[in-house]
Amino acid sequence: MSDRSSFFPLVRLTCVEIPRQPAVLLLTTTLIVFIGALPFLITHNLGEPGKLVRDSSLAMMFLGSLLLAVPSACNAVSSEIRRGTAGAILSKPISRMRFLIAKYLGVSAIMLVFSGMATLTILISDRAAARAFHPGWNFLIPLFLGVGLSYVLAALINFATGRPFASTAFWCLAAVLILVFLWTLAFPGGKEVRHEQHGDHTHEVEYAGQVVPVRWEIIPACAALTCAAFMIQALALLFALRLGVVPTLSACTGFFLLGLMSDYLLARRAADLIWARVLYHVMPNWQHFWLADALTAGGSVPWAYVGHAAGYALFWTLGILLLAMGLFDRMEVR
Amino acid sequence: MMSEEPIVYTQGLQKIFKDFWRRPRARAVDGIDLSLKPGEVYGLLGPNGSGKSTTIKVLLGLLHPDGGEVRVLGRPPRDVQVKSRVGYLPEESYLYPYLDARETLRFYAALFGLKGELREQRIDQLLDMVGLAHTGRRRVGEFSKGMARRIGLAQALINDPDLVILDEPTSGLDPLGTRQVKDIVSALAKRGKTILLSSHLLADVEDVCDRVTILYGGKVRASGPIRELLQMANNLQIKLGDLPDEKREELLTALEGVLGTRPDIEPTRRDLETLFLEVVAQARRETGEGSGTREEGELAGFLQ
Secondary structure, three states: OOOOOOHHHHHHHHHHHHHHOHHHHHHHHHHHHHHHHHHHHOOOOOOOOOHHHHHHHHHHHHHHHHHHHHHHHHHHHHHHHHHOHHHHHHOOOOOHHHHHHHHHHHHHHHHHHHHHHHHHHHHHHHHHOOOOOOOOHHHHHHHHHHHHHHHHHHHHHHHHHOOOHHHHHHHHHHHHHHHHHHHHHHOOOOEEEEEEEEOOEEEEEEEEOOOOOOOOOHHHHHHHHHHHHHHHHHHHHHHHOOOOHHHHHHHHHHHHHHHHHHHHHHHHHHOOOHHHHHHHHHOOOHHHHOOHHHHHHHOOOOHHHHHHHHHHHHHHHHHHHHHHHHHHHOOOOO | OOOOOOOEEEEEEEEEEEOOOOOEEEEEEEEEEEEEOOOOEEEEEOOOOOOHHHHHHHHOOOOOOOEEEEEEOOEOOOOHHHHOOEEEEOOOOOOOOOOEHHHHHHHHHHHOOOOHHHHHHHHHHHHHHOOOOOOOOOEHHHOOHHHHHHHHHHHHHOOOOOEEEEEOOOOOOOHHHHHHHHHHHHHHHHOOOEEEEEEOOHHHHHHHOOEEEEEEOOEEEEEEEHHHHHOOOOOOOOOOOOOOHHHHHHHHHHHHHHHOOOOOOOOOOOOHHHHHHHHHHHHHHHHOOOOOOOOOOOOOHHHO
């Protein structure tokens, strides 16, 4: 029997198991609520309405990917090894290489859903922040109601069928966010408030609001960040083979920070110093995936660039996964 | 026709656990030789830490031997083809806590490539066999230890394996469950399956095993057919049916004349397990089922 048939059940089980961790639901909800809250939390616009909200949202999505990658990878690998379920599975007809790839793909599938949810929230939040000092409640209220509705739905499903609350809420949240986004597309209206001078007094007057367009250019920027998230995921999986949650988080955060600063720390020295040149090429360079500035400057990001960034991410991820496979192949599973 | 090649073969098997710096920390297995014939029930006996589970994990390819030779079903233990013919019940029931019993078996069945009606039939039969058919959507994380062992046993048999490796199979089970596991082991052996059973519960091993190896400190201390190992050449036992008092006295007097001393005589006793099973069976007839597991069914149809 080939171990090919046992591959997809393992991917599917990983997809089922990861959202059942309360931490995943908590992180996802926090991210959505926080990004949704940015339009009324940020009270500066620095010359362009929405810029700060957009930049902060993308930064939160990036950081959220790191925070999600670590518990997911640890649950998929180190917890399984510690709990003994990895040993039980590896006693079945599945090779270690397929086990690890299945785990990576399962975790990445959840990461993709997470990124999708973050992208939709950023698109909604960006529209809500289009007018300085006047958050678009017509976008934000459906968003927050949607989050609440997902939890109520999950509770009802849990009550009626006994399905685990955390994963049900996670999937409900994903579905409801799509509906909320479609709702805001279908009903983009709102009221526009203008300040008008009447004699000595200034009055706020409400008019039928202008339709705020969706800034679709955000999607390629989010897609690039998702590629970076897959890299972080591979890195987390590599560390999770040997380490627990906290050391894995520390190591991944180290790589995250060094990768963010590699242009500053290494690129300048790369011309003169061999070690700096080697390290500059080996370290993940997250700047390739940070396109918020491009959005501000040019207003759009070409998909061809995202393709190049995805190629870089794929190359780097494959390298890390090969390293992880080599490590796992000789590893003892007790 | 059965192959004469051993199902499990180890020669001088060694396993040393090392620390982070690769320095030897403990010699868990030290030169173990095993050879399991097809269709036999083989017991690995020993106190905690004697090397039983380590040996099993080497046989499953989970640990790498540091010395010696290992072959399972004629191949290296990490071979995927080998694993498709092996069923393994780990020492602890390592299960995904959020899955229910049926989902758990469905997952393990899928790992063996079982699909559709065949898979569902096997799951139904195994759940009936281990007395968990009624647990519905209850998650295995909420199961008692005994129930978890039962679902663990079911997953070990889902692929109708040629070699069944059971690590402490009766740990955490009540006497009814223990009896059932022993019956399943005996039934599987009759069907020609080879069973390697590790336990420190001597009565369980004695009841079902054909041959045993006793380990201590990672070394083989005794090995052979269980009847030969338990036989005491200088002590004999005479079994008699019901005797009237006068006949008994007559027999004792005659024996005293031959032996020179009066031998001890006492009525035959049932063992505690037999008594317990009789009492519970009687109680079940009177009061019906309790909570938890239900009375187990027959050996699963596909295993018969």
